[in-house]
Amino acid sequence: MTQNKIHIWLRAETKLNEQRTALPPQTAQTLINAGFEVTVESSKNRAFDDAEYQKVGCKNASFGSWRQAPKEAFILGLKELPEEETPLTHRHIYFAHAYKEQSGWQEVLARFVKGDGTLYDLEFLTDETGRRVAAFxxxxxxxxxxxxxxxxxxxxxxxxxxxxxxxxxxxxxxxxxxxxxxxxxxxxxxxxxxxxxxxxxxxxxxxxxxxxxxxxxxxxxxxxxxxxxxxxxxxxxxxxxxxxxxxxxxxxxxxxxxxxxxxxxxxxxxxxxxxxxxxxxxxxxxxxxxxxxxxxxxxxxxxxxxxxxxxxxxxxxxxxxLPRESSEDFAEQLLPHLLDLKTGSSVWKRAEDLFIEKIKTIGLSKKGSSSEETQPLEHS
Ligand SMILES: NC(=O)c1ccc[n+]([C@@H]2O[C@H](COP(=O)([O-])OP(=O)(O)OC[C@H]3O[C@@H](n4cnc5c(N)ncnc54)[C@H](O)[C@@H]3O)[C@@H](O)[C@H]2O)c1
Missing domain, CATH: 3.40.50.720 (NAD(P)-binding Rossmann-like Domain)
Structure with a gap:
C-alpha cells in the first residue's frame, strides 16, 4: 500500500527494567498533529501507559509486532533489538551499539544487509559540527x-x-x-x-x-x-x-x-x-x-x-x-529531526552514510544500490 504519511512505529523495549522510551505521548501527539501516523506497541514496563498514547491518537499494536509493520514504517526504539538471526527489513532508529565494534556488532549489521533494512543509530545522529542532536x-x-x-x-x-x-x-x-x-x-x-x-x-x-x-x-x-x-x-x-x-x-x-x-x-x-x-x-x-x-x-x-x-x-x-523526565527531554531534542524525516535532512543523510560505511567494513553493501548510492529517505 502506498502511504502518504510518514509512519513511526514505536516498538516496546525488551531490555530488562528499561522504562524509558524514545517517544513519550506528548511528542507522539506533536507528530500526529504534523500529519504523521504513529503506532505504539503495548508495554507493561514503559513509564507511560498504553492509554496515554491512545488518548493522543496513537494506534495500538501488540508487543513485538514491529516485525510485521508495513515496510515503509520507521521502527523507533531505544535499546538493542532482541538477538535473533532474522533479516531486518525496515528502517530502524535506535541505539544499536554496533559501530564501536561492540560484541555481536557484525551480526547486527549483517541482519540489516540481509533484509535490505537501514540503521539510523541514535548515538550517531549529529549536526554539521559533529555534535549529537539528542542525548540522555x-x-x-x-x-x-x-x-x-x-x-x-x-x-x-x-x-x-x-x-x-x-x-x-x-x-x-x-x-x-x-x-x-x-x-x-x-x-x-x-x-x-x-x-x-x-x-x-x-x-x-x-x-x-x-x-x-x-x-x-x-x-x-x-x-x-x-x-x-x-x-x-x-x-x-x-x-x-x-x-x-x-x-x-x-x-x-x-x-x-x-x-x-x-x-x-x-x-x-x-x-x-x-x-x-x-x-x-x-x-x-x-x-x-x-x-x-x-x-x-x-x-x-x-x-x-x-x-x-x-x-x-x-x-x-x-x-x-528518572524514566519520564529523561524520556521527555530526549524526545524533545529528537523531535525536530523526526519532523524532518519528511524531507530527509542532512542529519538523517549523515546517519545513513555512516551505516553504509560501517557495513562496508564487514565486506557488505546495501542491496539494490552501489556502495556510493543511498536509498532516499522520503516516502512515496
Ligand atoms: N552512565 C550513563 O548512564 C551515561 C549516560 C549518558 C552518557 N554517558 C557518558 O557520559 C560521558 C559524558 O557525556 P556528555 O554528553 O556529558 O559529554 P559532553 O561532551 O557534553 O561533556 C563532556 C565534558 O567533559 C569535559 N572533558 C573532556 N575531557 C576532559 C578532561 N580530560 N578533563 C576535564 N574535563 C574534560 C569536556 O570539556 C566537556 O565539558 C560520555 O562518556 C557518555 O558516554 C553515560
Missing amino acids: GHWAGFAGCATALDVWAYRQIHGSEEQFPKMTPFSKQEQLIFHLKDRLESAEKKFGRKPRVLIIGSKGRCGKGAMEVIEKVGLQATGWDLAETEKGGPFEEILDFDIFVNCVYLKDGTPPFLTHDLTASIVRNLQVICDVSCDPNSPHNPLPIYNRITTFDEPTLRIVNGNNPLDLIAIDHLPSL
Whole structure:
C-alpha cells in the first residue's frame, strides 16, 4: 500500500527494567498533529501507559509486532533489538551499539544487509559540527550525582558496613529531590557538616545535570573541566572531597584522575565516586581503579576495603532512575529531526552514510544500490 504519511512505529523495549522510551505521548501527539501516523506497541514496563498514547491518537499494536509493520514504517526504539538471526527489513532508529565494534556488532549489521533494512543509530545522529542532536547525558549526570549523594548519606546514617540497597526508578524528579534532602539532612547531623563534592567534566551535558541536582538539594560543588586537568593527573586534590562525580567524555590523551596507589592512601576524605562516564574497559578510562560496571540491583562496588572504604558507582543506564523526565527531554531534542524525516535532512543523510560505511567494513553493501548510492529517505 502506498502511504502518504510518514509512519513511526514505536516498538516496546525488551531490555530488562528499561522504562524509558524514545517517544513519550506528548511528542507522539506533536507528530500526529504534523500529519504523521504513529503506532505504539503495548508495554507493561514503559513509564507511560498504553492509554496515554491512545488518548493522543496513537494506534495500538501488540508487543513485538514491529516485525510485521508495513515496510515503509520507521521502527523507533531505544535499546538493542532482541538477538535473533532474522533479516531486518525496515528502517530502524535506535541505539544499536554496533559501530564501536561492540560484541555481536557484525551480526547486527549483517541482519540489516540481509533484509535490505537501514540503521539510523541514535548515538550517531549529529549536526554539521559533529555534535549529537539528542542525548540522555543531562539526566545521566543528574541521576549519577543524585545516587552518589544518596550512597554517601546512607553511609553516614547506617555505617559503611551496611550495603546500599537496590535502586528503583522515581516517577518524578521532585520525589527524588525530597528523598535526597531528607537523607542528606540526617547524614549531616551524624557527619557534622555537608559533603564536599567535586564534578569533573562540569561544563558538559552530564556535568551540568550533576551541577543541577547539587543546586536542587541546596549544596555546592566544585566543578572542573579541561582547564583544571590540563596539567595531567593523577590528582591528589580529589581525595580532599567526600564525593567525586566523573562526567568527562573520554578521548585519547585523557589523563588518569586517580590510581590504585592514590586511592589506597589512608589520608583521604573521599568515600564515594560515581563514574557517570562509565567505560571501565576503555584504554582512555581516567579511573583505572575498577573493571566492571554496577547495576540498579547492586549499585556500589567497594574498591578499597578497611576502616575508610571507598565505594564506586558505575551504572551505564543512569537516566533510567528518572524514566519520564529523561524520556521527555530526549524526545524533545529528537523531535525536530523526526519532523524532518519528511524531507530527509542532512542529519538523517549523515546517519545513513555512516551505516553504509560501517557495513562496508564487514565486506557488505546495501542491496539494490552501489556502495556510493543511498536509498532516499522520503516516502512515496
Ligand atoms: N552512565 C550513563 O548512564 C551515561 C549516560 C549518558 C552518557 N554517558 C557518558 O557520559 C560521558 C559524558 O557525556 P556528555 O554528553 O556529558 O559529554 P559532553 O561532551 O557534553 O561533556 C563532556 C565534558 O567533559 C569535559 N572533558 C573532556 N575531557 C576532559 C578532561 N580530560 N578533563 C576535564 N574535563 C574534560 C569536556 O570539556 C566537556 O565539558 C560520555 O562518556 C557518555 O558516554 C553515560
